[in-house]
Amino acid sequence: MTDTINVVLIYGSARDGRYCDTVAKWARAQILAHKAFSLDIVDPAELAIPLRMSRNESGDLDLLKERIGTADAFVIVTPEYNHGYPAALKHLIDSVYGEWQAKPVAFVSYGAASGGLRAVEQLRQVFAELHIASMRNTVSFANVWEQFDEQGRLHAPDRPEKSMGMMLAQLQWWAVALKNARLHTPYDLVAT
Template sequence: MTSPLRLALILGSAREGRFCDVVAEWAQRRVVRHGGFEIDRIDPLDWPLSGRINRSDEAQLQQLRERLHAADGFLVITPEYNHGYPAALKALIDACYEPWRAKPVAFVSYGASSGGLRAIEQLRQVYGELHAVTLRDCVNLVHAWRQFGVDGELREPQAAHQAMTTTLARLSWWAWALRDARTAMPYEAAA
């Protein structure tokens, strides 16, 4: 029997009072509802990711690498800060190299008028360099802080729920396909 897909749900913000928690909780509930994934939630607040890596941090960073390596796919929850993605997310991505290879990456973004799309476009370039496969389908939440009620649910959820359903279906497809491909031939053996 094949084991379920392992999904790393990655929070992209480390700001105090961040809205990322609200969006990540919503996304996680949607993933659970979709089914088919074991979720490993990865938060930059849990790791020494200042941009300067000390030898004393290496053991903790190795744990991060192992968790990312175990993932079959990634769902990145990112805000858009000043037309880009947050430094904490960049530090998390740059702390590792190999665990991203030949794995799919999907995005849930939020921000002001663009809903975080500029952050996603920049992340596509970064993940491409890491040999990851980014999905075209995504969820972007324009003025997200206005869209969520105090209960953490969307006030008008139809469009976002449909976008998430499509994103998760495609993420699942790519995660299965690439897991099978990595099993048949390790990515490193391809070139």
């Protein structure tokens, strides 16, 4: 199959003054450099999703489900907060269910000393519950504010670009394989 792969890039931080904008902008450019991918961006700071998770769904929630449902693959750009990932990201993840299933996810993480790796390992557990395949390779920025200049350019781009290229190659492989598999056999026949 040679169809375009619809990648949804999801922001992990909804904090005022967040560094997520810088990291996500870099990730966005890397994804768009791949001819195989088209891109949608989901930002929890721009979504009105009710915290009470009422059954009376808001317009934003319906639209979010549609955008996750039409995706073929996900890239999460997440910081680490207190050895975990932000609550805004968890709320976004929990607001959708079946639309996530049988698709791949990849992670770009950042933070202080850990580079967000603990947040990523926790996200793997969450996405396993949602029937999502998480990519083995990741891109991680430790002490992130030292990695980018004021224009959002990396001081040393080679290694992160190489890591991102490998991770996106894995994401593409899984996205194509799972898209074909979903077409052949709807996953909700086996998901419970």
